[in-house]
Amino acid sequence: xxxxxxxxGYSYKSGHSRSSRKHRDRRDRHRSKSxxxxxxxxxxxxxxxGEPLLDNESTRGDERDDNWGExxxxxxxxxxxxxxxxxxxxxxxxxxxxxxxxxxxHLGVAVGATLALLSFLTPLAFLLLPPLLWREELxxxxxxxxxxxxxxxxxxxxxxxxxxxxxxxxxxxxxxxxLVLRALLMVLVFLLVVSYWLFYGVRILDARxxxxxxxxxxxxxxxxxxxxxxxxxxVLLELRQLQPQFTLKVVRSTDGASRFYNVGHLSIQRVAxxxxxxxxxxxxxxxxxxxxxxxxxxxxxxxxxxxxxxxEENSTNNSTGQSRAVIAAxxxxxxxxxxxxxxxxAEHERRVRKRRARLVVAVEEAFxxxxxxxxxxxxxxxxxxxxxxxxxxxxxxxxxxxxxxxRTTKQQPxxxxxxxxQHLEFCITHDMTxxxxxxxxxxxxxxxxxxxxxxxxxxxxxxxxxxxxxxxKDGIVFLLKRQDFSLVVSTKKVPFFKLSxxxxxxxxxxxxxxxxxETSV
Amino acid sequence: PTPLPGxxxxxxxxxxxxxxxxxxxxxGFSIGGGIDQDPSQNPFSEDKTDKGIYVTRVSEGGPAEIAxxxxxxxxxxxxxxxxxxxxxxxARKRLTKRSEEVVRLLVTRQxxxxxxxxSMLS
Numbered sequence: 344x345x346x347x348x349x350x351x352g353y354s355y356k357s358g359h360s361r362s363s364r365k366h367r368d369r370r371d372r373h374r375s376k377s378x379x380x381x382x383x384x385x386x387x388x389x390x391x392x393g394e395p396l397l398d399n400e401s402t403r404g405d406e407r408d409d410n411w412g413e414x415x416x417x418x419x420x421x422x423x424x425x426x427x428x429x430x431x432x433x434x435x436x437x438x439x440x441x442x443x444x445x446x447x448x449h450l451g452v453a454v455g456a457t458l459a460l461l462s463f464l465t466p467l468a469f470l471l472l473p474p475l476l477w478r479e480e481l482x483x484x485x486x487x488x489x490x491x492x493x494x495x496x497x498x499x500x501x502x503x504x505x506x507x508x509x510x511x512x513x514x515x516x517x518x519x520x521x522l523v524l525r526a527l528l529m530v531l532v533f534l535l536v537v538s539y540w541l542f543y544g545v546r547i548l549d550a551r552x553x554x555x556x557x558x559x560x561x562x563x564x565x566x567x568x569x570x571x572x573x574x575x576x577x578v579l580l581e582l583r584q585l586q587p588q589f590t591l592k593v594v595r596s597t598d599g600a601s602r603f604y605n606v607g608h609l610s611i612q613r614v615a616x617x618x619x620x621x622x623x624x625x626x627x628x629x630x631x632x633x634x635x636x637x638x639x640x641x642x643x644x645x646x647x648x649x650x651x652x653x654x655e656e657n658s659t660n661n662s663t664g665q666s667r668a669v670i671a672a673x674x675x676x677x678x679x680x681x682x683x684x685x686x687x688x689a690e691h692e693r694r695v696r697k698r699r700a701r702l703v704v705a706v707e708e709a710f711x712x713x714x715x716x717x718x719x720x721x722x723x724x725x726x727x728x729x730x731x732x733x734x735x736x737x738x739x740x741x742x743x744x745x746x747x748x749x750r751t752t753k754q755q756p757x758x759x760x761x762x763x764x765q766h767l768e769f770c771i772t773h774d775m776t777x778x779x780x781x782x783x784x785x786x787x788x789x790x791x792x793x794x795x796x797x798x799x800x801x802x803x804x805x806x807x808x809x810x811x812x813x814x815x816k817d818g819i820v821f822l823l824k825r826q827d828f829s830l831v832v833s834t835k836k837v838p839f840f841k842l843s844x845x846x847x848x849x850x851x852x853x854x855x856x857x858x859x860x861e862t863s864v
Numbered sequence: 865p866t867p868l869p870g871x872x873x874x875x876x877x878x879x880x881x882x883x884x885x886x887x888x889x890x891x892g893f894s895i896g897g898g899i900d901q902d903p904s905q906n907p908f909s910e911d912k913t914d915k916g917i918y919v920t921r922v923s924e925g926g927p928a929e930i931a932x933x934x935x936x937x938x939x940x941x942x943x944x945x946x947x948x949x950x951x952x953x954x955a956r957k958r959l960t961k962r963s964e965e966v967v968r969l970l971v972t973r974q975x976x977x978x979x980x981x982x983s984m985l986s
Contacts, residue, residue, distance in 0.1 A: 859905050860952050861920050863894040864959045 448517060458529055459506065462536050462569060466495060469543060469562040477551050484556040491559045498566045505573050509581070516616040519805065520812045523610065524579050532572055539565050584609045589815050590835045593618055593626075597828040598633065600626050605837070612811040615823055618832060619803060622823075627787040629828055632753040698748040699785065705744040706777045709737040715774065734768040749784065757793050758784065875940060878969045880931040891959060891967065892926020893919050893933055898952030908936040910974060916940070917947045917955045919971075934973055941970040 470492075473481055539561075547558055587605035591614070594601040602625050606614055713733050716722060728736065745763065749755040770780040783792070805811060806829075807821035817836035822829050882889035897906055899915045908918045919937045922929050939947045942958045950958070959967060 859896070859902060860898075861894050861896045862952065862956045863921070863923075864891045864956060 451521075455529060458533060458536075462532055463499070463503070465536055465539065466499065466562040466566050466569075469539075469547075469565065470495070470559060472548070473552070473555060473558050476548075480551060480553055481555050482553050484554070484559070488556055488559050491556075491563050495559070495563055495566055498563075498570060502566070502570055502573060505570075505577075509573075509577060515620070518612045518616065520612060520810075522613070523812045528572070528576050528579070531575075532569070535565075535568055535572065539568075583607060584613075588837055589817070590837055591618065592833050592835070593622070594831045594833075595626060595629070595828055596831055597629065597631075602626065606815070608814055610812050610814055611807055611809065611819070611821060612805060614815060614832075615803075615805050615811075615821070618830070619823065622830065623791045624789045626789060628757065628790045628793055630753060630757075630787065631827060632756075695748075695751050698744070698751045702741070702744040702748040702784075703777070703781065705741040706781055709741045710777045710780075712737050712740075713771065730768045730772045731764075733771050734764055738764055738767060745784070754784070754787065875970050875972045876932070876937075878928075878931050878933050878937075878971055880927050880933065880967050880969065882965050882967070883927045889960070889962065889965065890926070891928050892923045893928040894921040894923075895939070895952075895955055895959070896920040898955055899949055900951045900953075909938070914938075915949075917950065917952075933969070933971065937971040937973045939969055939971050943967055 543561065546552065547561070552558060584607040586607045588607050589605070591604045591606060592601060593604065602621070604618070604621060606617065609617065713728075713736065716727060742760075746755070749758055766783060767780065769775075802825070804824040805821065806824055807819075809819060809821075815834055817834060819834045821832050823832065824830075880891050882891055895917050897903070897909075897915060897917045901915065903909065903915045904912050906912065906914065906918060908920070909916070917939045919928075919933060919935055919939065922933055922935050939955075941947055942955075943964065945958050947955055947958070
């Protein structure tokens with residue numbers, strides 16, 4: 344019976360992985376302490392593989408390149424050194440982490456596979472052993488046995504197909520902890536098979552059971568039990584989580600983009616994976632350039648207040664007192680930065696709209712220059728172009744407007760010229776209008792729309808105060824952290840609705856005029 | 865004339881001479897009620913299903929006041945035309961005919977006591 348799964352990432356019953364996990368936790372905690380004065384909560388890592396395991400090296404290389412690219416364009420020479428140190432430590436840590444994780448992942452898969460094979464072959468063994476060992480003493484059994492053979496064959500086939508459909512799936516994510524339900528199911532199957540073997544060994548092999556029909560019925564009962572365990576697996580693993588029980592609010596910490604989702608009963612780590620899948624196609628792409636207030640607005644935060652302490656040298660009291668005094672004084676001071684912010688925003692809006700208008704007009708005009716060649720028309724072969732050439736031909740007229748618009752909305756890192764050309768070619772091929780072509784650029788789309796490097800972020804960290812194998816409960820809050828931002832997830836239980844009925848007779852709808860006029864004559 | 869059932873006072877005959885104001889002939893009072901109106905909103909009627917035309921306001925010094933029309937009167941007839949089963953608009957039209965300069969109304973009013981009682985109850 345195949346209740347194991349090819350899902351990777353749980354370390355299962357092995358001392359080695361447990362110790363490595365503890366070690367990792369300690370290192371995690373240490374690292375978080377050094378970074379931000381930790382809360383002492385558990386922080387475990389989720390890796391989301393979109394590609395097979397062997398690509399770990401190359402993707403880490405990509406991440407490193409990504410980081411290097413960002414740091415070299417943004418920071419100056421001196422800070423580059425410190426950031427590069429961070430990078431090195433992080434990469435070293437990643438390398439250290441991934442090795443035990445791979446082993447544990449493989450271990451889990453291997454155990455599951457052997458258990459599955461064992462449970463699949465057991466009924467066959469039950470059926471084959473008596474004829475092999477004591478054929479002469481065996482009573483022949485007629486049509487009843489044949490019927491049972493057929494049923495065993497088909498049930499095994501159904502079991503095989505069912506487990507293939509349910510469990511042999513490409514793993515979506517590598518989770519930090521054992522999936523509890525899955526482990527329990529595997530234990531159940533193991534116990535089942537072992538107890539059947541025990542009975543078989545004592546009652547049938549030792550006693551050299553004569554009646555073959557009894558043996559066949561024994562094997563059939565095992566297959567039935569395995570089918571029921573499969574049914575249990577379907578219900579526990581797939582169906583239980585479908586009915587919505589909780590509403591999750593997911594907020595991105597950097598710019599406040601938020602969404603609400605409904606989920607059923609799941610453990611925290613599985614919910615985390617589910618949320619990440621939704622994140623990539625619901626949330627607009629994270630654009631670090633759009634975060635801060637313009638410099639001109641914030642530049643004038645000059646304190647201008649110096650606080651002198653007279654009297655006792657009680658340093659701690661004084662420092663808090665001082666800072667409080669400075670803050671209070673700064674708050675009372677007349678501050679006009681909101682004005683500047685407002686005008687800056689209005690100006691920016693205006694500029695964006697103007698550029699957008701120019702872009703739309705340019706694109707509309709560009710699209711009028713080409714048209715699809717109809718079959719009946721005969722044209723000079725030199726004039727006929729394929730989509731790529733057509734795109735290149737009209738790109739020049741809109742390139743400048745596009746570039747200016749992208750720069751104003753700070754989207755230019757996401758769209759290279761090549762990508763724009765490709766999109767143009769795509770739109771031309773499918774007879775899309777200029778508006779459809781522009782849809783991609785006028786609004787920031789979800790992360791999955793952009794080039795692979797941007798969204799193939801593998802490393803997410805799940806930060807939670809509760810153990811991540813716990814089920815969801817009302818009021819749980821956890822974090823999904825990336826390097827530059829994090830998603831804050833809070834849970835609320837869906838309320839219990841009390842629905843009552845009220846019968847309305849269709850004939851009871853009656854109306855009267857209700858006019859009150861007073862006329863002066 | 866004998867009092868109608870339910871009314872304490874006998875119907876009154878009121879003769880109003882319309883006043884010319886510019887282009888219009890005005891009588892100087894306001895009416896409410898009608899078969900197309902909601903009778904339960906009428907503050908002056910004793911029977912709240914009475915859909916007759918009532919006088920809701922009498923302007924000071926106007927022709928109606930001079931003729932003796934009072935607020936709360938129910939108009940039964942205007943120049944012989946019945947006003948107990950008319951719509952609001954029809955009532956208005958019958959009162960404001962341009963060709964007539966004098967209108968003779970038949971009105972009934974409740975006694976003062978009843979009126980005071982009613983105003984205290986409402």
